[in-house]
Amino acid sequence: MATPPCSPHFCLASMASAREGPIPFADTHGDTNLVSSPEQREEEHADLIAALPSASAADSPVKLLRYQGFWLPDFYVAAAINLQQRFEPRRDDVIVASFPKCGTTWLNALTFATMARAAYPPAGADHPLLRLNPHQCLPFLEGLFQGGREAELEALPSPRLMNTHMPLPMVPRAVPACRLVYICRDPKDMVVSLWHFLGRLRPELPFNSVFECTCDGTMSYGPVWDHVLGYWRAAIARPDKVLFLRYEELLRDPAGQVRTLAGFLGTPFSAAEEASGTVDSIVKLCSFGHLKGLEANKIGHLNPLLPIPRDALFRNGASGDWVNHMTPEMASHLDEIVAEKMRGTGFTFSEL
């Protein structure tokens, strides 16, 4: 259906095309970004999908399917295949990638605020992050490629800023075609964060179930070690195209990491920006305490189709909370599994 010229969507779309990207995705495309409804699940690739190994997992209310070595929620497998076949990266695209519960929301906010700082000064009273949850600012690749909404990506002005939890093999043309920013986190803190998050939907979910599915890799987008390694290796091979960040380092030195991010994006802070405190404004705008206190992050749900309250994205915002949730034996067990999987690669989670 054509959009009437006087509708809010038409006006926002006209504004958007007059302005360079990134633009807040929700302003032009509404709030149906994260997941599509079951009715929208694609019948595409049905034969291939039907032949995949399946599992149920504590971290997912749906079946997981193993596609090219990764466990994906069943409704995202078609999205993965579509992304592999049809995603056309532009040279100035930027993709924020992460394993769930590793700092995606924060990195989305920081990258949006950094990239869009000319159009939206980070100390400005009308900054989009003051009225939108960070996830509403970026299109979520698997949501769009599952729901047959790829044209919405095409219509975005450059430079586009997008978000995904997909492992790197699902976006094979992204490197070296465009830029990727990845964030990893100590898996022990990731498990704790995930358990609390899922608990908002399923309060009865035992911590052990989430812990065990992390240990054996059978979780959405898992195994976590292969997810991390794919991006880490790409960052070593193409540091100009993949920036590998750590949640713990971001906590320790947010301003330094934002400078690194801006340099990587090809837009280092100018002397004038440094003098006027732009870096600190971005850090402050995106800080845990600030985002958590905003109305946009306190009310509503992640998505009309995903009934987890938005405030679940802002729980503790620290590292090391695992000590309050697992025994030293459990911690060593997970550390040893991860160390074994990483053996010989040169990667460690404790490289700080």
Ligand code: A3P
């Ligand atoms: P905790 O549950 O340990 O508090 P994701 O965004 O990938 O879902 O990750 C969520 C985790 O990031 C949560 O961790 C959340 O509190 C934390 N987080 C969200 N926004 C943050 C921010 N601005 N600064 C620091 N941590 C943040």
